[in-house]
Each structure stands twice: as structure tokens, then as C-alpha cells.
Amino acid sequence: MHDIRLRTGAATLLSLVAFLSIPGAIAAFIWWLLFTPNLHLIRKNRLVLPSVILIGFFSVILEITGGGGVSYFFRMMVVILIGVWLLAGQKRGEFLNLGCWLFGNRTGFELGMLAEMALQNLNTLTTDFDRIRAAERMKGVRSGVRSIIPVGRVLVHGTLMRAEDTAELLAIRGYVHGGTCIPVFARKKGDLVAVFFAICAAVIAVLFC
Amino acid sequence: MEVQGMKLVLDDVKATLGTWSFSAQGIFDEGLHLVCGDVGSGKSTLALMMAGLLPAASGSVTRDQVSSLMVSFQFPEYHITGTTVHDECKSWGLDPETILSSISLGEKRDRDPLRLSRGELKRLHLACVLANPYDLLILDEPFSSLDVNEKQRICNTLSSRSKGITVLFTHEQAIFPRVAHIWEIREGRLWYCGSPPDGLWNWHHAPPLIRTLIAAGKTPKNISPEDLMEAACMT
Numbered sequence: 001m002h003d004i005r006l007r008t009g010a011a012t013l014l015s016l017v018a019f020l021s022i023p024g025a026i027a028a029f030i031w032w033l034l035f036t037p038n039l040h041l042i043r044k045n046r047l048v049l050p051s052v053i054l055i056g057f058f059s060v061i062l063e064i065t066g067g068g069g070v071s072y073f074f075r076m077m078v079v080i081l082i083g084v085w086l087l088a089g090q091k092r093g094e095f096l097n098l099g100c101w102l103f104g105n106r107t108g109f110e111l112g113m114l115a116e117m118a119l120q121n122l123n124t125l126t127t128d129f130d131r132i133r134a135a136e137r138m139k140g141v142r143s144g145v146r147s148i149i150p151v152g153r154v155l156v157h158g159t160l161m162r163a164e165d166t167a168e169l170l171a172i173r174g175y176v177h178g179g180t181c182i183p184v185f186a187r188k189k190g191d192l193v194a195v196f197f198a199i200c201a202a203v204i205a206v207l208f209c
Numbered sequence: 210m211e212v213q214g215m216k217l218v219l220d221d222v223k224a225t226l227g228t229w230s231f232s233a234q235g236i237f238d239e240g241l242h243l244v245c246g247d248v249g250s251g252k253s254t255l256a257l258m259m260a261g262l263l264p265a266a267s268g269s270v271t272r273d274q275v276s277s278l279m280v281s282f283q284f285p286e287y288h289i290t291g292t293t294v295h296d297e298c299k300s301w302g303l304d305p306e307t308i309l310s311s312i313s314l315g316e317k318r319d320r321d322p323l324r325l326s327r328g329e330l331k332r333l334h335l336a337c338v339l340a341n342p343y344d345l346l347i348l349d350e351p352f353s354s355l356d357v358n359e360k361q362r363i364c365n366t367l368s369s370r371s372k373g374i375t376v377l378f379t380h381e382q383a384i385f386p387r388v389a390h391i392w393e394i395r396e397g398r399l400w401y402c403g404s405p406p407d408g409l410w411n412w413h414h415a416p417p418l419i420r421t422l423i424a425a426g427k428t429p430k431n432i433s434p435e436d437l438m439e440a441a442c443m444t
Contacts, residue, residue: 128287134262135288138279139300150290157323158286 001035001195002188004094005101010198011086017205018078022071024205025078031201032078035194036085045084046126052077090119097183106178113179117166121159128158215239215274215344217259217374219399222268224254231255232268233399241367241375241386243432245414246394252378255399256280256349259376272345275374279343283350285334289322294333297322301337312336327354339366346375352384360384361434368433382416387433405431 001007014031017024032038042048055076063069099112132151141147217237224231231251237259246252257263258270260280272278282288291297295318298305309315312332314325322330331354338346348367352360364386367375377386391402391412402411406428409419422429422440429440 130262131282131284131287134260134280135282136290139288139290140302141290141300147290153292153323154286154289 001089001191002186003191004090004098005185006187006191006195007086007089008098010195011082013202014082014198015079017202018082019075021205021209022075023208024202025075027201027205028082029078031194031198032081032085035197038081041084041088042081045088048080048084051080055080087119092116095119096181097185100181101183101185105180109179109181110177112181121162124162125155125159128155215374216272217275217345217376218269218271218273219259220269220271222255222258222265222270224251224258224263225266226254229397231394231397231399233258234268235392235399235401237374237376237390239372239374240389241370241377242390242392243385243388244376244378244392244394244399245380245412246378247414248380250394251397252380252394253283253349255394256347256376256378260345260347275344277343278345278347279338279341280347281335281338281349281351283353285327285330286323288334288338289330292321294318294320294322294325297333298337301341303337303340308333308336308340328356328359331355332359335363339363339370342372344373346370346373347378348376349378350380351377352379352381357384364433383418384434385432387431387436391432405429405436 001010014028018028019025055073059069059073059076061069062072093116095115096109096112099108099110099115102108103111129151132154136147136150141150215238219233219235219237222233229251231254233255244252244255254263257280258265260278261270261272262280289297291300294309294314295305298308305318306315309318314329314333317325317329322333325333331351335351338348351363355363360381361384364384367377367386377388388405390404391408393400393402393412393414395413400411400413402408402413409415409423409428409432412419415423418437419429419432422437427440427443429436
């Protein structure tokens with residue numbers, strides 16, 4: 001789906017219905033299977049496995065303490081799959097376009113720029129993580145919980161330093177608030193069909209609730 | 210180039226990133242190898258491929274008889290595992306007092322390494338890396354964030370490394386250690402210039418001072434500041 005407006009809209013709708021109920025999660029999952037390059041997306045995204053582990057951990061705790069862990073796990077997994085699909089097709093500047101289209105050149109520009117920066121940082125964090133782990137291996141640090149702490153420290157420090165640098169750079173360049181952006185959107189044949197079925201999935205989910 | 214013993218072999222290695230591509234072929238034996246190239250030419254990519262941290266799009270990288278490897282990344286923060294400067298030295302298996310006194314950071318032994326200035330952190334990191342005898346040591350831009358005196362000190366240490374393969378990636382144009390081989394990245398390829406002094410003639414992006422000396426018929430024996438000074442004083 002090329003149009004970021006349709007992609008974000010469909011993703012938001014499907015995530016909501018998936019999170020709210022099991023029928024919603026089933027409907028969203030079927031939609032994900034039919035309208036996305038599903039397995040290819042999972043293989044390409046390195047954040048899927050850590051997310052599964054994290055959600056699995058909390059689901060087990062939930063199941064032990066009060067029940068509902070299995071349902072939570074399934075619903076959250078579908079939300080993650082939808083999120084992976086949303087980000088997999090992301091191109092530079094898309095969220096800035098979306099922000100300006102939704103909320104104009106002042107607030108929309110700010111929100112769009114924040115989203116762009118966050119995504120850029122996500123890619124940098126993945127690279128940083130690889131380098132830090134490689135450095136640890138070469139240093140002879142064994143993998144384990146104790147080796148994760150320095151990784152986290154350096155990642156957080158690096159992120160804060162980059163945020164500070166970016167803020168200073170924006171201030172130096174005279175950035176105060178908002179900007180000018182003329183949003184441009186590309187649409188592919190079949191985008192509207194996928195959105196139509198996303199709405200259908202949501203309606204069916206609501207009816208079965 | 211037929212090489213016996215410890216060596217790093219790049220066999221028609223290729224890397225691609227969108228429309229950008231890079232290829233390398235060559236054998237790196239024991240000694241200090243200087244690899245130069247402009248910013249963005251592919252130095253860091255090659256360093257990572259040499260260390261096996263980045264898979265090549267095609268070709269192969271072979272490390273013969275190399276039992277210990279270290280890559281000094283451009284950003285020293287990646288290597289930090291200690292919560293104090295003292296602990297950081299210990300994490301490298303070194304005596305903190307010896308290391309810290311050699312780089313004048315003794316007073317900051319209890320400080321968090323992440324709170325050091327970039328220059329201080331680079332000094333600490335390089336002191337720890339160079340104190341260990343790695344078979345293959347890859348240094349990616351070790352001179353960045355260092356002042357002239359520190360660069361000179363690092364060069365002296367590098368010049369005195371007698372064992373192992375040391376590959377120095379830099380776009381430095383002023384201060385170099387005494388090197389055994391010069392390589393150059395240009396036009397998307399790694400070129401072997403040769404060993405100094407003959408290799409200096411093939412070095413396309415040689416620093417202006419070296420080019421001036423060669424043009425004046427005063428080819429230096431090597432590229433360390435002492436060698437350049439000696440060549441400049443030739444009559």
C-alpha cells in the first residue's frame with residue numbers, strides 16, 4: 001500500500017479491532033495474511049522476535065496472576081504484525097507529509113518531523129546495537145543479562161546525545177515552530193481494495209463481539 | 210604478492226548499497242597497513258568486512274592464522290562496558306594505574322567513561338586497544354577527536370608494533386605512523402600503492418606535503434613526521 005494516509009488509517013483501524021477482541025484479532029490477522037507480503041515482512045524485521053519474547057513474558061505473568069494471558073498474547077501479536085507491515089513500507093518524508101496533510105504546516109509539521117526523527121533513530125539504534133554487541137564479543141564479554149546492561153547504557157547515552165545534537169542544530173538553524181511542506185502522496189492500484197477489506201474486517205469484528 | 214604466515218586475504222570482495230558499490234582484492238600480511246580514502250569512499254565498510262562483521266555481497270574474506278581480532282570502531286562509546294574509567298581499563302584485562310598514567314587520566318579514574326569528553330574517551334579506548342597484542346588489529350579513524358600531540362603519541366605506538374597485522378583506516382592528511390604498506394580507496398576500488406618509499410609514487414591522494422616533497426625530488430623514506438622532516442631537510 002503506497003499511500004501513507006491509507007496505510008496508516010488501515011493500520012490504526014486494524015490494530016484497534018485486534019486489540020479490543022479475539023474476533024477482531026482473527027479478522028485483522030486474516031487481512032494481514034491476504035493483503036501484505038506477510039512472511040517476508042517477518043523475516044526482514046529483526047525487532048519481531050524480541051517483541052514476541054517481551055509480550056510472551058508479560059502474557060505468561062498475566063496468565064499466572066489473573067488469566068487472559070493467551071488472549072492478550074494473540075491480540076498483541078496481531079497488533080505487532082500490523083505495525084511491522086506499516087513500518088516495512090515506510091519511505092523517508094512520508095510521516096511529514098501525513099502530519100502536514102492531517103494537521104497543517106504548524107502542528108502537523110511538528111508531529112510529522114517527530115515521527116520521522118523517531119523512525120530514523122530506530123534504524124540507528126539497530127546499527128548501534130550490532131556494533132556494541134560486536135565490540136563486546138571481541139572484548140570477550142559473554143552473552144547474558146550482564147552483557148545487556150552496558151549495551152543499554154551506551155544506547156541510551158547515544159540516543160540522548162543525538163537528541164541534544166539535533167535540538168542544537170535545529171536551534172542554530174533558527175527553527176522555532178512548524179515549517180512549510182506540500183504533501184505529495186502516491187497511490188497504487190489495489191490500495192483502496194485493501195482499505196475496503198480492512199473496514200469490512202473491522203465491521204465483522206464488531207458484529208461478532 | 211605471495212605471503213607466508215599470518216595474513217588477511219580479500220578475494221574479489223564486493224559491497225553494494227543502493228547505487229553505491231565497492232570492490233577490494235588484496236593480501237594483508239604482518240605489519241602496518243595504511244588504507245586511505247575520502248569520507249564516504251567505503252573505508253568503514255571495508256573495515257567491517259575485514260573483521261567479518263559485515264557480509265560481502267560477493268567474494269570472500271579469509272583470515273589465515275589469525276587467532277585474536279579487534280576492531281577499534283570510529284565511535285569509542287561502542288566499546289565501553291565499565292561503569293568507571295578504572296573498571297573500563299580492567300574490562301580490557303589491563304592494569305588501570307599503568308594505562309591511566311600513560312594517558313594522564315589518573316585523576317578521572319572514578320568517572321563514568323560516558324561522561325568523559327570525546328577526546329578523552331578516544332585516548333582511553335586507544336590506550337586499552339593498543340596495550341593488547343591482537344593478531345589482527347583494525348583501526349577505523351583512530352585519529353578523529355585527537356589533538357596533534359595525541360595523534361603523534363598514537364603514531365609512535367603504532368610504529369613500534371612489531372607483531373600481527375595492523376590495518377589503519379584514515380583520511381588523516383598530516384600525521385602518520387611509519388607504515389609497511391599503503392593502500393588507497395578510489396573510484397569504488399581498493400588499490401595497492403606499495404611500500405614506502407616506492408609506493409608513495411603511486412599514492413594518488415597523497416597529502417600535499419608528501420606530494421610537494423616528491424615533486425621537489427625529495428622522496429621521503431616513509432611517511433612519519435620524522436621521515437618527512439628528514440626528506441625536507443635533504444639538500
